Amino acid sequence: MKISTKGRYSLRMMIDLAEHYEEGFVSLKDISKRQDISKKYLEQIVPFLNRSQLLTANKGHLGGYRLSRDPSKITVREILESAEGTLTPVSCMDCEPNNCPRLEGCLTLPIYKGLYDVVTGYLDSITLAKIIENEEEAFTYYI
Amino acid sequence: MKISTKGRYSLRMMIDLAEHYEEGFVSLKDISKRQDISKKYLEQIVPFLNRSQLLTANKGHLGGYRLSRDPSKITVREILESAEGTLTPVSCMDCEPNNCPRLEGCLTLPIYKGLYDVVTGYLDSITLAKIIENEEEAFTYYI
DNA sequence: TCAATATACTACTAATCCAGTAGGTTTTCA
DNA sequence: TGAAAACCTACTGGATTAGTAGTATATTGA
Numbered sequence: 001m002k003i004s005t006k007g008r009y010s011l012r013m014m015i016d017l018a019e020h021y022e023e024g025f026v027s028l029k030d031i032s033k034r035q036d037i038s039k040k041y042l043e044q045i046v047p048f049l050n051r052s053q054l055l056t057a058n059k060g061h062l063g064g065y066r067l068s069r070d071p072s073k074i075t076v077r078e079i080l081e082s083a084e085g086t087l088t089p090v091s092c093m094d095c096e097p098n099n100c101p102r103l104e105g106c107l108t109l110p111i112y113k114g115l116y117d118v119v120t121g122y123l124d125s126i127t128l129a130k131i132i133e134n135e136e137e138a139f140t141y142y143i
Numbered sequence: 144m145k146i147s148t149k150g151r152y153s154l155r156m157m158i159d160l161a162e163h164y165e166e167g168f169v170s171l172k173d174i175s176k177r178q179d180i181s182k183k184y185l186e187q188i189v190p191f192l193n194r195s196q197l198l199t200a201n202k203g204h205l206g207g208y209r210l211s212r213d214p215s216k217i218t219v220r221e222i223l224e225s226a227e228g229t230l231t232p233v234s235c236m237d238c239e240p241n242n243c244p245r246l247e248g249c250l251t252l253p254i255y256k257g258l259y260d261v262v263t264g265y266l267d268s269i270t271l272a273k274i275i276e277n278e279e280e281a282f283t284y285y286i
Numbered sequence: 287t288c289a290a291t292a293t294a295c296t297a298c299t300a301a302t303c304c305a306g307t308a309g310g311t312t313t314t315c316a
Numbered sequence: 317t318g319a320a321a322a323c324c325t326a327c328t329g330g331a332t333t334a335g336t337a338g339t340a341t342a343t344t345g346a
Contacts, residue, residue, distance in 0.1 A: 001145070001146060002231075002233065002234065003232045004334090006333085006334085007144075012251060015251070027293090028293080029291090038334095038335075038336085040335075041334075041336090044334095044335085046294085047294085060291070060292055060344060061343055062291080063293065063343070063344090064292075064293085076254060088144075089144065089145060107158055107275065107277060108154055110277075111219060112146070114269075114283065117283075119258065122257065123258070126257075131250055132250065134253075139254055139257030147305090148304075170321065170322090171322075181305095181306070184305075184306060184307090189322085190324090202312075202313045202314060202322045203321055204313090204319070204321065206314070
């Protein structure tokens with residue numbers, strides 16, 4: 001149930017970009033320094049975030065990356081889903097339709113579906129803007 | 144963010160034991176047949192469930208396993224935590240105190256803590272009894 | 287126009303973890 | 317005493333993770 005390094009680094013990179021959203025394009029070099037993440041590894045993360053259209057890139061001198069949308073319009077769910085591929089707790093939920101041979105009468109699937117809803121619901125509620133505001137209790141979830 | 148096979152099989156084994164709770168001790172052989180899980184692999188899962196005192200075992204002829212408590216007193220959280228070790232989304236949360244070098248000023252930790260609370264809160268609300276009742280909407284979570 | 291600075295792309299690798307198999311020991315009871 | 321069960325330890329092939337390395341391509345300021 002761990003979030004991979006790819007997911008965690010993606011989130012940190014996106015938070016960094018949110019913190020410097022007003023400054024135009026930010027280079028991987030700068031992000032790498034501030035976040036203490038190898039630039040080479042960041043390069044490998046970027047394609048995923050790009051594919052999900054979370055970033056705008058500029059090549060060449062003074063190039064870099066920028067959030068494609070306002071930080072208040074990007075959620076942690078989008079970022080982690082982009083990096084992790086999916087947030088489903090079991091792989092049978094990744095196929096549509098679900099082709100698990102035990103599907104019929106499976107007593108565990110409803111549990112995993114419920115878990116998925118809970119997780120994505122929570123992560124959907126957190127935007128980059130909310131994170132950099134860093135308010136107390138912003139992430140407490142009343143149930 | 145996937146649940147491992149160990150976790151999934153543990154849950155299925157525990158559900159099986161809940162379904163046969165009134166029948167006394169159930170052998171791994173029977174569970175293996177019904178659940179279509181290798182008996183050898185189940186043998187490797189049992190020690191974890193045992194350590195968490197979720198099972199009572201009987202050796203020898205007509206031996207087997209039994210839930211140590213009523214199915215209404217065992218939650219999915221206990222089972223998965225037992226099999227997975229922990230349900231924390233990031234490993235820095237496993238140490239007490241958290242010794243992450245970036246701890247101070249880490250903007251992501253509150254997110255992961257919130258996620259942990261949401262996940263464990265949900266899984267705590269589901270008991271084995273609830274699962275085998277298999278009622279519609281038992282796992283919908285109103286937020 | 288060229289050099290510096292970026293992104294973009296592909297390939298490789300060491301280490302770890304996962305899922306499962308194998309074989310043997312011990313305990314219990316009919 | 318033998319069958320059936322739990323219990324224990326070790327091994328293994330494959331997949332995944334977390335990187336590193338090297339090169340190609342694009343942009344722009346001097």
